[in-house]
Amino acid sequence: MEFIPLYYKEKLDVINRWGDVGVVSLWSPWKVVKKRFAEVPVDLNPETSRIAVFGTLYGDGLPELLRNLLYNPQLRYLVLCGVDLGRSRDSVLGFFHRGLEWTTCLGASVQQIIGTLQKIDGAIQPEMFHDHLTVVDLGTPGASDALEKIGQFFAHLPPQESVDRERQTIPLSSLVLTRYPSEPRSHTILAHTPMEAWKELIFRLTRFGHRVHLGGSKERIELQTVKIIIQNPLEETADVLKEHGFSLEEFLAYQKSMLSPDHPADQEYGYGNRLRNYFGDPSSNRDTLNRAIAMLRDNAESRHVYIALWDTRRDFLAINKGHPCLVSLFFRKFEGNLTLTAVFRTHNALRAWPENVYGLMAIQRYVCRGIAHDPGAITVFSHSISIDPQGDGLERAKAICQFRNQEWEGDERFNPDPHGEFLISVDEVAGVILVDHRFEGQHLHRYTGDTAQALERMLVADLAVSDVAHALYLGRELARAEARLKKSNRIKA
Incomplete structure (x- = not known):
């Protein structure tokens, strides 16, 4: 049977198409290994050599290697001889000697080689080779005993046998993804406007978010410690917000509530109440925003203007319903403007995040007016931010991503790198x-x-x-x- 590769034909060095030995040089160039074989000497004549092919394996080519082997059952011996810089040797030996086990990758169930982190599709199993393929590890070509090992292997090689097995073709499979790989706690978004930042946030969650179960039937698509910097935190027009599915009128009403010291009658807490009439002695000024203004008037460079909205005694140590998502604010004069950094414990990205940002804009503007400074950037940290995929949540997120991608494709604006x-x-x-x-x-x-x-x-x-x-x-x-x-x-x- 003639050797016919299905994959990486251009990267293989075919010696004798009717040979029954395949040599994998791992991370060593196959030319280096071939030269060592010639020094033994090993027969490399295209008419008489037992070697069908030399090829490398840098790590990710194992699925293609296995498919080439199944399509060429006349290969009875797979010889490993090369330097291994990426655990390719262990992956090959592990597949054939230890087998596979189930695990998860990117939210999907996959198989991996036992004893390694090498993921592989389960379409090809080690048992498919057990009755006709022998795997031999000859070490590295530069080892002192390399020539002896190579010579001994070929000297004791049994005569070549005829082949009565059929070729097998198994297509490469793709992982059924629930997300793409990323470090889920490292996402930082730099944007000019709230809506620009929001679309990028939804894209990041849809593409990279992890599916988590909160108990019962609750499920979320989540990222952690997301950092978003909005460089120009100004209200967008009613038309712009409407195009994105929001109402300027509703956002303005929310801004008003964020500054109200009254406790909402139908809610467990209110941000305005926590900021302006919750902490401190009832007989003294409990308004933290006015206190922030006073501190900044007294010292514009103060780094103490930090406001916590989280009441550990009520929100953590006691059993109560309703806990604030916004947990802290930090005001800081920076490059002539007043910046605001806000930290959220958790919030929903599709609906709550834009509303929350507009509320922060109102808070920042209130303090800026009190100290006669212009507002600077708003930075929002989200410890846990998520999309609810149930109902139409996921489909809406995908539609937003499509809208964002279309804007990217047609965007010819020059966006300078902040680093120069x-x-x-x-x-x-x-x-x-x-x-x-x-x-x-x-x-x-x-x-x-x-x-x-x-x-x-x-x-x-x-x-x-x-x-x-x-x-x-x-x-x-x-x-x-x-x-x-x-x-x-x-x-x-």
Whole structure:
């Protein structure tokens, strides 16, 4: 039977298409391993060699390797010989010797190789090879006994047998995802307006949120410790809010309630009440917002203007219904404006988050007026933020994501990287690429290197780039500069 690869044909070195040995060089280049085999010497004649093919395995190619083996049942021996930098050897040996077990990945049930973290689809099982494939580990090609091991293996290889098995074709399967991979506690969003931030938040939750069960039939799609910075926290027009499914009139009413010291008659708590008439001695001023104004008037650079809305005695130690989601506010003058940082214990992203932000805008504006300062950015931390997928919640979230993606595709605005921009040039005389780091027209630093990779490492080490789109663009420009430099060097040579 002729060796016919289904996958990675262009990356394989086929020796004898009718051979019965496949050699996996793992992370070693197959040319290096092939050279060591020739030193033994091992027969590498395309007409007579027992070796059908040499190929690498860097880790993620195991599903394709297994499918190539099933489609070529004439391969009776799988030889491992190579350096392993990514546990490829253990994955192969584990699959054939230890088998698979069930686990979860990205919210879906999958199988993994026992004793490893290597996930693999269960369409191919180790038992499918047990009666016709022998796996042999010959170690690394540079080992002192490598030539002896290779020679001994081929010296004791039984005569090649005829093949009576049929080829098997099993398509590659895709994981049925409930989410895409990310660190669920690392999401930071920088946006100009509340609605821009909200759409990005819904996208992050829909794409990266973890499905969690809260007991009973309650389910949420959740991220933790999400940080959102709104650079221009101003009310949007009624038309803009209506387009996003919200009412300016309702938001304005909510803002009014956020500043009211009265305890809502039909609620367990009220933010305005907690801020302005809940804590402290009833005989003295209990208004924390006015206290914040007084503190900032007294010392505009104060770092003590921190207000907690959480009452540990009532909200934690006692058994009560209704607990505030907004738990703290921090006012700080920064670069001439008054910034506000708010922390929420938990809130619903689809409905509550935009309303909460508009309430924060009213609070910030109230304090700003009291100290005659302009408002700066609002930063919102959400310990637990989620979407309720039940009902039409998930479908609404997907529709918002589609709307957001359409805006992204048609958006031609220049969004500068907060870390600055770069001017790339080539000094053909010196034989280097120059990368000038600039910010708002000012020169900050010059990086020099003779390859794009060298400059990339410098930029990464300095955290010089913060925006993904900017990083991709910068990579393209560095590659062009390197190509130009190489062309110049060839001309000079």
